[in-house]
Amino acid sequence: MRHLINERFLERVMQTSPAKRVQAAINKVVGPLGIRVVRNRHDWSDTQNFIPLKGTLAAAQKASLSVGDYIDTVMNNIPGATRFMIDSLHKLGVFDDAVASALEIGPGSGRYLEKIVEACRPARYEIYETAKPWANYLVSRHNVILQPTDGSSLAPTADASCDLVMAFKVFSSIPFMPTIRYWLEMQRVTRPGGRIVFDVMTEDCLPPGAIATWAASGINNGAYPAVMPRRPMLALFDTAGFALVGSFRAPMGVGQTETFVFRKT
Numbered sequence: 389m390r391h392l393i394n395e396r397f398l399e400r401v402m403q404t405s406p407a408k409r410v411q412a413a414i415n416k417v418v419g420p421l422g423i424r425v426v427r428n429r430h431d432w433s434d435t436q437n438f439i440p441l442k443g444t445l446a447a448a449q450k451a452s453l454s455v456g457d458y459i460d461t462v463m464n465n466i467p468g469a470t471r472f473m474i475d476s477l478h479k480l481g482v483f484d485d486a487v488a489s490a491l492e493i494g495p496g497s498g499r500y501l502e503k504i505v506e507a508c509r510p511a512r513y514e515i516y517e518t519a520k521p522w523a524n525y526l527v528s529r530h531n532v533i534l535q536p537t538d539g540s541s542l543a544p545t546a547d548a549s550c551d552l553v554m555a556f557k558v559f560s561s562i563p564f565m566p567t568i569r570y571w572l573e574m575q576r577v578t579r580p581g582g583r584i585v586f587d588v589m590t591e592d593c594l595p596p597g598a599i600a601t602w603a604a605s606g607i608n609n610g611a612y613p614a615v616m617p618r619r620p621m622l623a624l625f626d627t628a629g630f631a632l633v634g635s636f637r638a639p640m641g642v643g644q645t646e647t648f649v650f651r652k653t
């Protein structure tokens with residue numbers, strides 16, 4: 389099992405003053421509240437609905453940034469976050485074998501999706517996404533299959549049919565029950581030799597100070613940020629015949645999540 393020792397990216401972001409990071413988190417919650425009340429009544433505690441499509445596309449265009457770069461740099465205040473994730477997955481060998489069939493839960497804007505497609509060119513890319521406008525946007529822009537999404541199962545996907553099964557910043561946003569159901573489903577649809585990738589906010593992501601920073605973030609309601617203990621999760625995957633290839637931490641909101649790569653033996 390490999391731990392990536394590339395902590396520089398994490399350190400660089402975490403060294404941004406807590407006040408600035410707290411402000412970014414508050415902006416993330418309070419800023420859009422104006423839009424919620426005035427423009428489209430978006431409910432930010434409803435994590436199944438993601439950010440508003442039209443407003444985000446327009447803001448990205450105004451900033452002359454791709455949607456992914458806009459989300460990384462302006463909304464999340466974590467420039468280079470998506471690229472760091474993809475580079476780290478490369479280092480852990482996620483793209484070493486041919487990927488004919490990929491599946492992603494909760495791709496949102498597709499900031500990871502577009503780079504994963506670039507990295508491994510899967511012939512088939514299934515998505516499960518509860519935010520309808522973004523799901524339709526991804527279908528119109530990428531050659532992906534939008535599967536009927538009930539919020540916790542991958543029922544339309546056949547057993548052992550996927551080489552790469554992923555979720556980014558999803559299990560740090562949704563409640564415990566859909567997360568554990570998705571885990572069992574991810575295990576079911578992964579073929580032997582295939583890989584599972586996802587991130588969660590484990591106890592290792594809550595060093596001294598992090599809890600105070602989250603407490604000051606202005607976020608009060610809803611499932612985000614969701615914390616998941618590391619040991620039972622690792623035991624669940626181990627018991628089901630998934631070897632842990634490696635893990636690494638990266639910033640999320642005012643804190644961080646830990647990304648895990650498993651391989652089905």
Ligand SMILES: C[S@@+](CC[C@H](N)C(=O)[O-])C[C@H]1O[C@@H](n2cnc3c(N)ncnc32)[C@H](O)[C@@H]1O
Nearest residue numbers: 435436438494495496516517518519539556557
């Ligand atoms: C925090 S966003 C992350 C989006 C994207 N993965 C990223 O990192 O930019 C969570 C995403 O998961 C979607 N989502 C929330 N609950 C879901 C569920 N139960 N099943 C599938 N997608 C879900 C949201 O609509 C949103 O697109």
